[in-house]
Amino acid sequence: MPISKKKYLATFIIVAAAVVGLTVISAPNRSEIKHDKDVPAQTYDPVVMKWATLFDPSVLSFNARCAELNWFQKTALPLRDIILQSVGEDIETSFWESQYLARAFQEITGIRIKHDVIGEGDIVDRLMEQVEEGRYHYDIYVTDTDLIGTHLRNRKIVVLSDYMANEGKSFTNSKLDLPDFLNLECGQDYEGNQLQIPDYQFALVYWFRHDWFSDPQIKADFRDRFGYDLGVPQNWAAYEDIAAFFTDRRMKNPNDSEVIAFGHADYALPGPWLGWRFSDAFFSVAGMGDKGLPNGIPVDEWGIRVENKIPVGASVERGGSINGPAAVYGLQKWIELLDKYAPPESMNLDWLAFGSMPARGHIAQTWYWTHIYASLNTAYNKVGSPVCDRQGNPVWRIAPMPRGRYWEDGMKVGYVDSGSWTIPKSTVGNTRHAAWLWAQFCLSKTVAVKKFLAGATPVRRSTLFSRAATDSQQKFGGMIELLRSPLMKKFSDSGPNVPHYPRMSKLWWQNIAMAIRKEKTTQEALDNLSEQLDIVMDSLDQEAYSPKLNPKRSREYWTQQPGAPKPDNSIKEKPSTIRYEELLQQWKESAS
């Protein structure tokens, strides 16, 4: 049978298509760099376009980044060549702002920035010297909103909401989008005026070895010994059992290293950081304060009773609770666990040094941890690390801190640190405008995601829900999921009730250190602390809501009143744990 031309053609086409197809499929990818197709609609200054390209990834398109940076450039025209002095706390985010963002800002606006990075304690000291003694240090500060109570009473810093509405209106970015900020209320006074605006935030959480907690043999051993399942502790009773279970137990890490484990870890070196350890929500989760968000009403997590915005006492005798049964129980338990289950070197560690300890692979859990530690210590996310699997993914996870037996539903569940931009009133004129522009630049949506990738301290919802944050979920062991959950509404900073944070916070560590060193009993140490706090408050004469102490009354009187100070509760709590996966599901469901 003769072959038709059509069949010859069809055969040829099939063979040719197969050859071409194979060649195309197997051809090497020569386009190494993907070009941004989002070409700007208008021409911007090359510097603007350069930085808009460099601030990638971002939640904004290239065009929107150009527009925002262009606004900064145009707005800063009358402010060019101003030299601005600013300062931030010594965490990676601040270093990135100092050593990278400042350069970008200077190139774009012509405003020269010298952004120092120093310890938080030094920042607070310098700020107070500046606002109280008139000694100039910086034009703008990034300092914790723990000082909000001080600022709202002293009225020495610029009220940003007023400034944005009036004097600084033309220097305020219309794309600032305040509702997009997380925990904006941390920087607000009682009336809702914005005194400080968040630059970075990080939460304090519970940290544990998920791989050990998931091991069937370990789980079975735990159940045999305690009669309930090993899981994320919901209260201190379970935390203590888990600490006892793991301490001195021979454990194996994913990198095959064998260790004698500790069931607990903390830091106890006397210094300002020791005070933060307790004032940053430890006593709050012990249950010292009252119900009511964000800080407890009328007694807050510092144990200060506040009536009509006026602090009236910290000691039980004046209606406060810093030396009440809940605080004494909390401190006693803290010291007991430290002595029994923590590595001996804990006594010599400060906040920063402690960060690397859990990553060494011998700690089963700690009730104090922040993901800043993961940013500062590569061992939390590194192949070969004892706390990572063979792909370098963490085998640790985080969860909210377990609570003490005085804690009740309706109280805050954790602490969130919120370093915020703060402008002293002594910064005036164009310098104030320039300082505000610099702050907004560091908070802008253009740079927010890149800043998150550098320092992992998101302050915007848009950043937290960005693809970059989703991509890095695994790296943070559940922190992104927790930050996204509505549970974060129950986390807060020290709040507006502390009338003079700098003077009062330093009293904490000095007294607690005496209890740790056994120079005083916990009751004596806290009695001393409460007395000193009352003395400081009594000495204050502030412009607004200045403390006015209650007259002293008997402890019995106050402990018989509803709420804090709570009477002695020696009933042993029932240990409670939850499976981590269940907890994670709860966060996801509540977030959706």
Next chain:
Amino acid sequence: MKILLNHFSIRSKLGVFLVIGAIFFAVIVYGLVIPLAEKEKHVAREGKLLAVVESATSLMRYYEDCIRTYRWKMDSSLPRTREDAKNRIIAHLKQVRYGEDEHIFILDGSAQMVMHPLKTDLDGKDMSKTKAHNGTYPFQQMAFQSQRLGTVFLRYSWLSKWSMSVYEPQTTCAQYFYPWNWVVCSSLYTQDINDAVQKVRLYTIGYICLGSLIGLGVLYFIGFYITKPIVQLARQVKEVTNFAEGNTEKTISVQSNDEIGDLANAFRHTFETLRESHKRFLKVLDSIDATVYVADMDTYKILFTNRKMQESFGRDMTGEICYEVFRAQTEPCSHCTNDRLVDKNGNPADLCVWQGKTPSLKNGTSIMIGP
């Protein structure tokens, strides 16, 4: 394709398959294997560069960390200021060499040369406008893309090591160290990879051609040995089936222990059966007391006459033309019934009976039955 191949002999088919296979193999090798191998070579080279660059940046990170955490307070040998740290790094990296005198150089974020260990005259110079042979601005790209992506690998053409006029491909790894606004770079030539790939390409095409030629030769002989008994079998089957020409004693002689042998045996058995059946049929025809003959419908050639017919005509007329013998005519008879023996599709028609006188027989009446 199937129809196309049906027109080819087995040997031709095997040849076509070999050629297509060779082309397919060439496409796979050229389109997939060689590019993959080339890519792997570049990745390995980039890995080497990255290790070198990261060793430099890790030292910078260590010094930066010392300054950030005031570690110099406990160890006086550590740098106290960033300037001090930078100077120490520069002094150190100036001496670092690896491979064949490969080195590390440092740019700043705007592509200004901070340190080049071999060309110190470049230190402090703006390199952003320096063009590569392929028209790109490699230093500008190193500074910019590393700030954008952290670490980048750039490929471009640069003056070779051994000539002032010959350009060769080069890969540079650039890593941005933001605390100091430095871009740490190191480069390696990749001409050797290109050469190796080119060599592999030439060898591959050579081997494919050679292999195809040898393959065709081998296939020709393999095909010959496969098809020879088949051809022989076909010829013998044709001869054996030609009973009418008296090839009744011929048989199939192809002998083999393979599938062709099985086929030949099957044919042999079939033809033995047919032959016996044929003999019985002839006996029956010879025993009939009537003249019977068989003629070819197309050629009118007499194929068979029975004994009665041979006796009646006094000879065996097999091979002669029917109308010449029976009618002494030079052309087919006008009343020939051949056209009624098959239908319009060429299939056998119903029994056809015709009665008439045969002049060559005295008392002859012919009855035609066919086909």
